[in-house]
Amino acid sequence: MFAELSPHAAALRERLIAFMREHVYPNERALLEPPPEAEKWQPRPLAMDLMEKAKAQGLWNLFYHHGPEGQGLSNFEYSQLCEILGRSLAAPEIFNCNAPDVGNMEILATYGSEAQKERWLKPLLSGEIRSCFAMTEPQVASSDATNIETAIRRDGDHYVVNGRKWWATGAPSARCKVAIVMGKSDPSAQKHRQQTMILVPMDAPGVRVVRPLSVYGYEHAPLGHAEIVFEEVRVPAENVLLGEGRGFEIAQGRLGPGRIHHCMRFIGLAERALEIMCERARSRRAFGSTLAEMGGVRQAIGQSRCDIEQARLVTLKAAWTMDRLGNKAARNEIAVAKIVVPETAGRVIDRAIQVHGGAGLSQDFFLAEAFAETRFLRIGDGPDEVHREALARVELSKSLEGAAA
Numbered sequence: 001m002f003a004e005l006s007p008h009a010a011a012l013r014e015r016l017i018a019f020m021r022e023h024v025y026p027n028e029r030a031l032l033e034p035p036p037e038a039e040k041w042q043p044r045p046l047a048m049d050l051m052e053k054a055k056a057q058g059l060w061n062l063f064y065h066h067g068p069e070g071q072g073l074s075n076f077e078y079s080q081l082c083e084i085l086g087r088s089l090a091a092p093e094i095f096n097c098n099a100p101d102v103g104n105m106e107i108l109a110t111y112g113s114e115a116q117k118e119r120w121l122k123p124l125l126s127g128e129i130r131s132c133f134a135m136t137e138p139q140v141a142s143s144d145a146t147n148i149e150t151a152i153r154r155d156g157d158h159y160v161v162n163g164r165k166w167w168a169t170g171a172p173s174a175r176c177k178v179a180i181v182m183g184k185s186d187p188s189a190q191k192h193r194q195q196t197m198i199l200v201p202m203d204a205p206g207v208r209v210v211r212p213l214s215v216y217g218y219e220h221a222p223l224g225h226a227e228i229v230f231e232e233v234r235v236p237a238e239n240v241l242l243g244e245g246r247g248f249e250i251a252q253g254r255l256g257p258g259r260i261h262h263c264m265r266f267i268g269l270a271e272r273a274l275e276i277m278c279e280r281a282r283s284r285r286a287f288g289s290t291l292a293e294m295g296g297v298r299q300a301i302g303q304s305r306c307d308i309e310q311a312r313l314v315t316l317k318a319a320w321t322m323d324r325l326g327n328k329a330a331r332n333e334i335a336v337a338k339i340v341v342p343e344t345a346g347r348v349i350d351r352a353i354q355v356h357g358g359a360g361l362s363q364d365f366f367l368a369e370a371f372a373e374t375r376f377l378r379i380g381d382g383p384d385e386v387h388r389e390a391l392a393r394v395e396l397s398k399s400l401e402g403a404a405a
């Protein structure tokens with residue numbers, strides 16, 4: 001599989017592995033440790049320093065293929081690098097490859113005007129600022145995005161935004177300077193043409209970050225997740241992305257690459273969990289043998305290898321299909337990976353926790369936080385049920401065509 005990497009991608013992969021070994025793993029504990037309350041949402045000097053180092057080594061914007069700011073990798077190639085940086089929860093931001101900024105940069109690169117790119121994409125690509133994506137709302141079932149209620153009302157040469165969002169990843173950060181907000185601009189339009197996306201500066205009057213949200217108690221500072229209120233927020237009309245009524249179209253385009261990147265990272269996390277499961281099993285003794293000699297533990301290890309191989313193959317197939325046929329044509333493959341990988345990686349990590357005993361649940365290992373991360377993705381980017389439903393629709397229509405033939 002790695003033989004298919006271009007010489008450029010293969011060289012980047014080697015440098016990435018070396019960077020992880022030299023800079024990320026030794027600093028991982030410090031990078032993931034919750035900061036003191038007063039500094040919680042401030043940039044961390046250690047992370048900023050590592051970002052500069054990664055940038056200087058060309059290990060920057062590895063996902064980006066829209067211009068010279070990235071490395072021009074295909075999705076298939078990036079998958080194999082993303083897996084490496086996915087091995088540590090602390091790593092994605094260091095390489096400017098973290099959610100939701102990656103998805104937001106994709107949106108701006110694909111749908112942004114030249115002025116929007118200049119103002120927001122440029123500083124995001126350089127790592128100078130962070131962004132958030134505000135679609136989900138607490139008061140409506142947001143897995144059905146047509147439910148979104150936030151109002152985006154035209155008023156002269158401005159739009160006025162009113163609504164409440166939550167789970168906006170990155171919003172609590174002091175470096176978060178812009179939100180991509182999805183709301184309704186025309187509730188009377190056709191169901192999928194009612195929505196608009198608009199760029200809202202976080203310092204615009206009326207934008208209020210109400211509270212941070214935690215995932216199983218992890219706040220993921222300094223980026224975090226937040227509930228935000230938009231109250232009579234006035235933004236210039238030119239802040240609309242692509243055009244009024246085209247928000248749904250952008251949302252569909254954004255979530256494809258975003259979903260697959262999460263999968264790639266989780267394969268790296270699962271590989272690392274399997275590695276430390278084996279190390280621990282070899283080094284601990286109980287009831288007269290090492291854990292590695294016990295049948296139940298050996299079964300867990302063997303099954304984990306099977307699980308990871310399956311997860312990697314569906315992810316690479318999705319990436320390969322995106323490269324050859326485009327994101328839209330790859331939507332079924334992306335949905336399969338989005339369902340299979342978080343659950344599979346979660347199972348592997350759960351086994352590693354079990355083999356570690358109490359230590360596996362503690363802050364001394366990355367496993368507990370990694371498990372929480374995989375659990376979140378069974379809901380984030382659309383709950384698994386919604387993707388299964390879409391796949392079922394395709395399968396059932398195939399069977400209908402088969403019956404008619």
Ligand SMILES: Cc1cc2nc3c(=O)[nH]c(=O)nc-3n(C[C@H](O)[C@H](O)[C@H](O)COP(=O)(O)OP(=O)(O)OC[C@H]3O[C@@H](n4cnc5c(N)ncnc54)[C@H](O)[C@@H]3O)c2cc1C
Pocket residue numbers: 100132133134135136137140141142143144166167168169215225376379380381382383385386389
């Ligand atoms: C850590 C984290 C980070 C996130 N980051 C962001 C972000 O940056 N920006 C953003 O906008 N949102 C973000 N989200 C929100 C996430 O995308 C939503 O939570 C998700 O889309 C589900 O919406 P909901 O919570 O309103 O669930 P609901 O829509 O209320 O759904 C609840 C449950 O109903 C069931 N269900 C729904 N539809 C079906 C169906 N068709 N068939 C069967 N069962 C179904 C599922 O079990 C589902 O979990 C994040 C969430 C988390 C936890």
